[in-house]
Each structure stands twice: as C-alpha cells, then as structure tokens.
Amino acid sequence: GAVVSQHPSRVICKSGTSVKIECRSLDFQATTMFWYRQFPKQSLMLMATSNEGSKATYEQGVEKDKFLINHASLTLSTLTVTSAHPEDSSFYICSARQPSLEAFFGQGTRLTVV
Amino acid sequence: DQQVKQNSPSLSVQEGRISILNCDYTNSMFDYFLWYKKYPAEGPTFLISISSIKDKNEDGRFTVFLNKSAKHLSLHIVPSQPGDSAVYFCAASGNAGNMLTFGGGTRLMVKP
Numbered sequence: 001g002a003v004v005s006q007h008p009s010r011v012i013c014k015s016g017t018s019v020k021i022e023c024r025s026l027d028f029q030a031t032t033m034f035w036y037r038q039f040p041k042q043s044l045m046l047m048a049t050s051n052e053g054s055k056a057t058y059e060q061g062v063e064k065d066k067f068l069i070n071h072a073s074l075t076l077s078t079l080t081v082t083s084a085h086p087e088d089s090s091f092y093i094c095s096a097r098q099p100s101l102e103a104f105f106g107q108g109t110r111l112t113v114v
Numbered sequence: 115d116q117q118v119k120q121n122s123p124s125l126s127v128q129e130g131r132i133s134i135l136n137c138d139y140t141n142s143m144f145d146y147f148l149w150y151k152k153y154p155a156e157g158p159t160f161l162i163s164i165s166s167i168k169d170k171n172e173d174g175r176f177t178v179f180l181n182k183s184a185k186h187l188s189l190h191i192v193p194s195q196p197g198d199s200a201v202y203f204c205a206a207s208g209n210a211g212n213m214l215t216f217g218g219g220t221r222l223m224v225k226p
Contacts (some may be wrong), residue, residue, distance in 0.1 A: 034214070091155065103214055104160065
C-alpha cells in the first residue's frame with residue numbers, strides 16, 4: 001500500500017529554536033497533505049491542510065506564523081515549528097490521501113521542547 | 115461541536131471474544147468512513163473502511179457496520195487477540211475534500 005514517511009521520529013530542542021518536520025509520500029503524488037497534533041490521551045486534531053504550490057489552510061486557533069507549512073512538491077510537505085516553547089511539545093503526525101481512498105499516515109514526530 | 119464521537123473512551127475484552135467499538139456522527143454529508151488503529155508514539159494505521167452505499171464491509175477478523183439512518187457505525191473484531199490492544203479511531207469524510215474528521219478514540223484492551 002501507499003506509504004507516507006515522516007522524519008524525524010523524535011526531536012528534542014531548546015526553547016526558542018525552530019524545528020522542521022518532513023512528510024513524504026513515497027509512491028503516490030499528494031496534492032494535499034494534512035498535519036495533525038495529538039496531546040496525550042486525546043484525539044488527532046487537524047492543524048492545517050497543506051496544498052501543493054499554494055498556501056496552507058489553517059484550522060481555527062492554529063497560529064500560521066508559528067507553524068509554517070511548505071508544500072513545495074507533490075511528494076513533500078514540511079512543518080516548521082518556529083520559536084518553540086515547552087507548550088509546543090506534542091506528537092505531530094502528517095497524512096496524505098488519494099481521493100476516495102484511505103489516508104496514510106506518517107510515523108509521527110514526538111517533539112519535546114526543553 | 116464534535117461531528118464524530120466515540121462515546122466509550124475504553125473497552126476491555128477477553129481474548130477470543132468479540133470486541134465492538136462504536137462511533138456516531140452528526141454530519142449527514144459524510145459518505146466515507148474509516149477505522150484506524152494507533153499504538154503509542156506511532157502514526158495511525160488504516161484498518162478498514164466503508165462507503166455510505168454499503169452497510170457492511172468485512173476484512174478478515176474486522177467487520178465494519180454502517181447504519182446511515184442512525185448515523186452510527188461500529189467495528190467488530192472477532193476473535194479478539196492481545197495484539198489488538200491499541201487505541202481505535204473512527205474517521206469520516208464527505209464530498210468537501212480529502213479531510214478526515216476523527217472521533218476521540220477508544221482504547222481497547224484485550225486480556226489474555
């Protein structure tokens with residue numbers, strides 16, 4: 001089946017620094033990718049929809065200047081957490097989906113800001 | 115306003131028995147439903163899906179039932195195995211695009 005690869009799987013960074021997370025669709029072209037965030041024992045919360053070649057669409061309450069999304073090609077979307085703070089520590093997951101099919105998820109990235 | 119709800123946060127069953135996970139939705143525009151399984155610190159993995167034109171889909175030990183009039187779907191796992199212990203999310207999508215709306219998840223524990 002289709003595979004979505006997310007990297008890194010785990011990152012620890014200092015408060016105030018920026019972290020980039022990559023999401024690649026390995027065997028299909030994804031014009032749209034999605035970025036989710038999951039807090040402990042909670043559901044997946046959609047942060048933004050990443051559109052290839054155009055600006056991302058952010059969900060209400062998500063700071064676009066803090067969570068920068070770039071979808072420069074049909075197989076790569078990146079999420080950059082800028083000026084990270086401890087409250088940004090979370091599990092971030094990307095997904096890509098072909099129309100009318102199931103979505104495939106990346107392995108997730110555990111971000112810890114110290 | 116939660117459009118997809120999983121009212122049971124946890125479920126415990128004995129190995130070999132049936133596990134039934136439930137999901138309710140409110141948006142009548144949803145036409146495609148999916149179940150995902152998630153282990154801690156990993157991304158969700160797809161289990162099974164169903165289109166709104168069907169009321170049942172079966173894949174091995176997993177069967178999904180859809181009741182459109184009740185806006186309810188359920189995932190049956192039989193027989194349940196200890197390796198099935200995980201968090202299960204139902205998700206729904208409509209003709210508005212590729213976006214999935216997730217339920218809150220149900221933690222399934224299968225006891226040996």
